[in-house]
Amino acid sequence: MIWVETIINGVLYGGLYGLLGVGLALIVGVMRVVNLSHGEFIVLSAFLGVSLVGVVPWLHPLALLLPVALIAFVLGFVLQAVLINRVVTRPDPFAGILLTFGVAVVMRNLMVEVYGADPRHLQAGRLAQASAGIGDLHVGVLPLLILALSVALFTGLQLILTRTRFGRIVRATADHRDVVRLMGVNPGRVYNLVMGLSLALASVAGMLLAIRASFTPYSGVERLLVAFEVVVLGGLGTFWGAMLGGIALGVAELVGLRLDPNAGPLYAHLLFLVGVLLRPNGLFRGRS
């Protein structure tokens, strides 16, 4: 029974991992840029959550998801418009990596200076302890809620990209940046919106993760690594693949911790290495 519970918890945790990665998958899929500051934005949104809880302590942290996501959207829009759009058209594939790497270094150390290096945590009150059970199986209510929210966001993103005019424009821009110009689309503006969307998703993941685990300004590195593993395992630019990749990593991590209590994320990393070496195009390659 303990194993069933471990695997269920891994799936629930992995849904959150999937959410960490899906924003990055979106960026990689649409503009072929790997945003190395993705992890820093995840941590920044958690700090924003902590700050907002200080301003409005009577509101539940989950109610702050929307305002933090809006702030993250604006930050992403500005980041793309001011910095990344300047290098995105360069033929050098590393310009984007190196630029966002610089942004990550600046953000990480600014957060250390502003918030200090102590571990922080978002309090979710009674909800964090609540658990639901069928027979002997006990599962936390909050992880279930988080997984439901992740699935809802994934579905929403999928619907936006496949069913709306904006989604069509985004997919067309991803396919042919130069051709969409002929149809009156400004690819730079599309990228701004996509980066905003990516970081809004990242901020939701960052807030939810801050409820489940503590974080410091240095956590961005680990978050980025998880996000990237999710993207690569899931297959470049596929969203449900990212979800499955996240779940695979979550299960590997929790099962690993059950077998070997001080392993940390070792087994998740090993799964990633084995997976990527066996199938360099991702485990769950499908339609984007």
Added chain:
Amino acid sequence: MTVVRWSLVVLGLLAVVSAPWLIGEGTQRFLSEAMLMLAMAQMWNLLAGYAGLVSMGQQVFVGLGAYCLFFASISLKVAPFWVLPLAPLLCAAVAAVVAVFMFRLREAYFAIGTWVFSEVVSLLVSKTERLGGERGVGLPTARLVDPRWLEPLTFWISAAIAVASVAGTYALLRSRVGLGLMTVRDNDVAAASIGVDVWWNRFIAFVIAAAGCGLAGAVSFTATLYVAPGFAFDPNWVVAMMIIVIIGGIGTLEGPILGVIIYFALREALTVVFGLSAGWYLIGLGIVAIAAILFEPDGLWPMVRGRLGGDWLSVRREPPAPALELSAAAQAAGGVRSSPTEFGATPGDR
């Protein structure tokens, strides 16, 4: 010209040899750190600037080199400097095995793959009590070295490693391997089509870079007499290498030298003169790196060289003579100019 060059070499050698008597211990330590950092940055530059491999896991070799030196020295009960050659050998061997797997990944995938590999090694070392676990180990065998000579020896070895990293990279890039690397970097499909072995060239660069980082890392931790996974496999090693190379000039041999000077000058200026915390210094460096990528994507060195003039450590080659004659003949005949053959890689060159 040769007389001037040789006298410069002799003067430099004299300066380095006599330095421990002329400058204080603190300055020696600072210069050793800077020179080891230069060697690591040069290795990262060889990978990213010439082999087209952006590795974000170079810190794994820094850490492995340090651990190899510590455990070889402790188990053989000899002074750490005697087992120094083992560190680059181990790192080269590990890199040779890792390359077989990692080279299946391209560009950003390779970057993250190497990084994850480094994290895995770091976690495994932290879990292994025999290697000191998370707490790390000291270097008791350092007592076998006369304490008066510990600092000067570290200084001389660091200087030798720094010079070797620059001279070695220069020699490598002037060789057939270097020519192959540059054709691969510029266009790997075209390089393969004229018979350049893309995989093999990258493999050589990766193994050399690993050995270089391992050697520099081993010496670096000898100076601190203590190694722990959190410091040895710290991603900040590769962060420093990347920032130095980006600011100085990626894909030039002089770039990392200029980058190291800026990196340490800025650090001393901000932390010592202005008394700012290390955080603000890293913020400043990050902003300089962002500005460099936006406005001087080739780094500061090409700009500086423009002011200074001269050829410095350029690895540019003269076009092969027959092509010149042909183009001259074509021009004389009023024909079309032949296409530039600056990097005239002949078939089979690698």
